[in-house]
Amino acid sequence: MSSLQAQSLVNTGFEEETFGTAPGYISSGANGSITGxxxxxxxxxxxxxxxxxxxxxxxxxxxxxxxxxxxxxxxxxxxxxxxxxxxxxxxxxxxxxxxxxxxxxxxxxxxxxxxxxxxxxxxxxxxxxxxxxxxxxxxxxxxxxxxxxxxxxxxxxxxxxxxxxxxxxxxxxxxVTPRISVNAWNGDATSGITTAGGRTYSHAYNFGGGASNVDINGVTFTGVAGGNPSVAGQFSYNMGSAFGADVNNVTGSSADLAEGFVFGNENATLTLEGLTDGQTYILSIFTVGFDADGFGRISTITASDGELLTVDVNQFGNNNGLRVDYEYVANGTSETISLNALNTDAFHTYGFANAAIPEPSSFALFVGMLVLSSVLIRRRA
Structure with missing residues (x-):
């Protein structure tokens, strides 16, 4: 293969040379060096x-x-x-x-x-x-x-x-222009949940052993208790275990969302249903740092369109909340997100929300065209 791939990185697949002396150490026999x-x-x-x-x-x-x-x-x-x-x-x-x-x-x-x-x-x-x-x-x-x-x-x-x-x-x-991002979540003000600007929610769910309904900034997260949570026609999530008594630093109504989570599958998939084809959405997945050593609970989140990002649940430290946001345009009526752990520590999911982002209305576009036309007429005059 070529020694250059994508932006510019040499010998990306380690195929430039073959080491003949087992077991393949650079220092073994006449193996030489690894190009680049x-x-x-x-x-x-x-x-x-x-x-x-x-x-x-x-x-x-x-x-x-x-x-x-x-x-x-x-x-x-x-x-x-x-x-x-x-x-x-x-x-x-x-x-x-x-x-x-x-x-x-x-x-x-x-x-x-x-x-x-x-x-x-x-x-x-x-x-x-x-x-x-x-x-x-x-x-x-x-x-x-x-x-x-x-x-x-x-x-x-x-x-x-x-x-x-x-x-x-x-x-x-x-x-790239990233469409998956990681943000701190320490309370309602940093939850990303809002109805401003006409934003509406197709999905909002709270997970955990004893999950109940939670209201955050005017949006109700419906409680779905237990492992493998699902709602017919809305979503399914194959995380088979549930925990319901986490103590952490998240405050406000968000603290109720941060009380419990589902876990237990190193290769889980979250499937959303009931979407509108062509509609722009923002999916927000909520988690909280869980490990005292502050690292290691790492999963690569991949969307159906290939967008991906490796996320560390402990990025902001133990007991501090984290929100993963993914902006996408629905291709059909469903969307599947995979969460693949690099080790045996599966991703902890406390809940998720899926917000429809309003498009400019036909009337607003019509008014804009009128304004632009009047400006052009005045300039010609």
Missing amino acids: WTANDNSRVGLNSTGPFSNNGAVPEGSQVAFVQAVTGSSNTLTSASGITGLTAGKTYRITYRVNSRISAGNNSPEMRLVVGGSTAIRGDVTSVGGANPYKTVSYDFVATASTASLAIDAAVSGGGTDETLLLDDFTVSE
Whole structure:
């Protein structure tokens, strides 16, 4: 494949060379180097296709993947030598790549850390997909501050592991106009719920073990208690477990929404029904930081049109609320969102709302045309 893909990142699929000396370490025999990439320890980083490191999952691109092996007491890093180039300061770019981990006798979930522009973007454990299942997807949006941005992926042992290996493949970088965003949610004022401007809600639901109706800024969230919540003709959500007594920092009426949640499926789908074809909507999914260590509950949220973003439930810290917003135009009468965890910590969903965004009315357009016509007539006069 070409050494350049999308914006400009070298050797995105790790197919530029083949390492003939097993098990594929850069330092083994005459293997040489990985085009476009450097390692902090050549005896722990390399290329693999059929094991012992790449021993599960379907290779996403070509026949090889890169691996970063971590052992107790040290983390190891794979770094793009030239970084991401061809950027324009102020524009938003999306980096997406595929990730998996080696299945071994020890712990199979290395801690991954994505570092873009010198700052940690995503941090969390990655579990093995097993068999011939597809690799997991990571997607991160960033605003360029210069024409280049550094890129590195670090692997460290997690939990009680002593030897864990992260597998990487299929990097892409592209300029985007994001339609999925993450916002802090600490109360009613930051809930994003409003009826101003003619906004109406096709869906608004509250989840958890004992979920009841909640009113936020004039919008009623209907309580649907228990796991696998659903309402015929409205939605279905295959999160099979429910929790109903969370204590956190969310205030106001939003605190009632933040009292309980559903969880328990690492690969869940939320399907909305009863939509109007061609209508613009904003879907808001509510969650709260849950882990004392402040990282790790990470899922990639993907819409039916391919829009995606990897979200850390703990982005704003333990017990602090978070709102995921997705703006879309309905293609038919239903919309499906998938939430795929990078590890065994499934996404916690406290509730969701789906708002219809009003389009300019025909009358407003007619008045606008009249005003424009009168201006043109006066100018001609």
